[in-house]
Amino acid sequence: EPEVTQTPSHQVTQMGQEVILRCVPISNHLYFYWYRQILGQKVEFLVSFYNNEISEKSEIFDDQFSVERPDGSNFTLKIRSTKLEDSAMYFCASSEYAVSSGNTIYFGEGSWLTVV
Amino acid sequence: ELKVEQNPLFLSMQEGKNYTIYCNYSTTSDRLYWYRQDPGKSLESLFVLLSNGAVKQEGRLMASLDTKARLSTLHITAAVHDLSATYFCAVEPNAGGTSYGKLTFGQGTILTVHP
Numbered sequence: 001e002p003e004v005t006q007t008p009s010h011q012v013t014q015m016g017q018e019v020i021l022r023c024v025p026i027s028n029h030l031y032f033y034w035y036r037q038i039l040g041q042k043v044e045f046l047v048s049f050y051n052n053e054i055s056e057k058s059e060i061f062d063d064q065f066s067v068e069r070p071d072g073s074n075f076t077l078k079i080r081s082t083k084l085e086d087s088a089m090y091f092c093a094s095s096e097y098a099v100s101s102g103n104t105i106y107f108g109e110g111s112w113l114t115v116v
Numbered sequence: 117e118l119k120v121e122q123n124p125l126f127l128s129m130q131e132g133k134n135y136t137i138y139c140n141y142s143t144t145s146d147r148l149y150w151y152r153q154d155p156g157k158s159l160e161s162l163f164v165l166l167s168n169g170a171v172k173q174e175g176r177l178m179a180s181l182d183t184k185a186r187l188s189t190l191h192i193t194a195a196v197h198d199l200s201a202t203y204f205c206a207v208e209p210n211a212g213g214t215s216y217g218k219l220t221f222g223q224g225t226i227l228t229v230h231p
Contacts, residue, residue, distance in 0.1 A: 033217050043159070043204065043221040056218050091158065095217055105149070105217055107159040 002026040004108035021077045023092030033093040122222035139188040139205035147208040
């Protein structure tokens, strides 16, 4: 079954460093998302992306964050200068359609980011 | 701001028993999702509910949606240990346009099924 794949599965970085999290969405999907889950808390929406541009972003997604689809398969989340509070599991997700008739959003396994 | 509240947050069940998890949300929506998460793992899609009165069943799990009451339920029938996991509901607003896929999640219900 097709799946969303993410790398790395776990990254430890020093505060202030830049981090890039990578995702390969399901191949025929057109809509891409990043969510995060701080340990023990609920899953939070960060950003949605369609047609090579951001569709919507949350208040969390400030100027430190950026997303990119550098080629036909990868979708990346960059955090420019990491803070301790950025420590979380970051989930990439994708969906085939925006129209919600049977729309399912598929999540990857996550990238666990630890900022020290 | 859309708020999604689940209850209970913790559920300890005996095998063979039935129980229901409730998901209330604060604004108009007819798109609701249920996900399962095992510890350290991703979110597995269980159900997508897209209209008032929608009911879906898979094995021992059944989900329903009442958009007028802004309530979804996940019913567990004759629980087994394999169902132990965290269950999340998530709501997608009806705002349309760019809001597709912008899910607001509940806090999650940690379900433990024991003999």
